[in-house]
Amino acid sequence: MASRGIIGLFLLSALPLLCLELRRGIPDLVYLKEEEENNEKRQKLVRKKQQEAQSEKASRYIENVLKPHQEMKLRKLEERFYQITGETWKLSNGHKLGDKGRGKTAYENGGHFSLRKRTFTSQRNLPKPLSKISPSAEQPTQKEVLGLPEEPPETAEEIVTVALRCPSGSVLRRRFLKSCSSRVLLDWMMKIGYHTSRYSLSTSFPRRPLEVKGGWSLQDTGITMDTVLIVEEKEQSN
Structure with missing residues (x-):
């Protein structure tokens, strides 16, 4: 305690x-x-x-x-x-209107005139527009194309098949008698739209212009068998 x-x-x-x-x-x-x-x-x-x-x-x-x-x-x-x-x-x-030449840049003093001068010069040097195609070079009317002879049947004798290779890439074929005038080829070319004043015919092999004369037949021109002809554009002289 x-x-x-x-x-x-x-x-x-x-x-x-x-x-x-x-x-x-x-x-x-x-x-x-x-x-x-x-x-x-x-x-x-x-x-x-x-x-x-x-x-x-x-x-x-x-x-x-x-x-x-x-x-x-x-x-x-x-x-x-x-x-x-x-x-x-x-x-x-640019410059404000009414400056009267104060503080103008070189472009403002003469650039506009130079631009107009260059524009005029460029317009003067532009090539002249192509003259209107002469009537001889125009595509023929239907009246200018002579009628083609009727196509002989496949079973006929002394016939030949001619193929035209066009510039468009299409190929047209037709049968003719070997005794037909060689002018019939030109008439056929004109009928499908290629005038003789601008286009000509050439053999495929060997590559040479096809000689066509009024008194010659297809056989006289050397077309005695199935042949491929090429439609070529003529060189246009200036």
């Missing part, structure tokens, strides 16, 4: 000291919390200033470096386009 009383007295005597220590520790805790809050605010402020500095730096880079580079690249593309199209006069600066 005595020991318990002594312990109780010790606790009672130590209680004021414990309360004093607790009172001292509470301000320290409050101070630490305020210090932590202040540090956090300072860090947020520092981060905000860094972000603002980065944004300002990026804006200066875009304005001073990137934008001028893009404008220069666009200007070069525009100059190249006008040089290709022959409209380089669009690259020059």
Whole structure:
């Protein structure tokens, strides 16, 4: 019992000291919390200033470096386009009306006249339009084409098959008697739309012009078997 009383007295005597220590520790805790809050605010402020500095730096880079580079690249593309199209006069600066020659560029003083001069010269050097085709070179009318003889049957004797290879790529075939006049070939060519004034006939092999005369038959011209003839355009003389 005595020991318990002594312990109780010790606790009672130590209680004021414990309360004093607790009172001292509470301000320290409050101070630490305020210090932590202040540090956090300072860090947020520092981060905000860094972000603002980065944004300002990026804006200066875009304005001073990137934008001028893009404008220069666009200007070069525009100059190249006008040089290709022959409209380089669009690259020059104009002048206000009523300036009376003040501050005019070299293009404004003489470019317009030079442009007119070049236009006139180019028009003067243009080739003259082709003259109207003479009546002899025009396609024949139906009246100019002579009638062709009737095509003999396949079973007839002394016949030959002639094929015409046209410039369009088509191939036409027809049977003739070997005794027919050689002029019938020219009549046939004219009937299908190739006038003798602009086109001629040639043998395929060997390649040579076909000789056609009024008194000659197909046999006289050398056409004694099935033959392929080529319709060729004549060289037009100036």
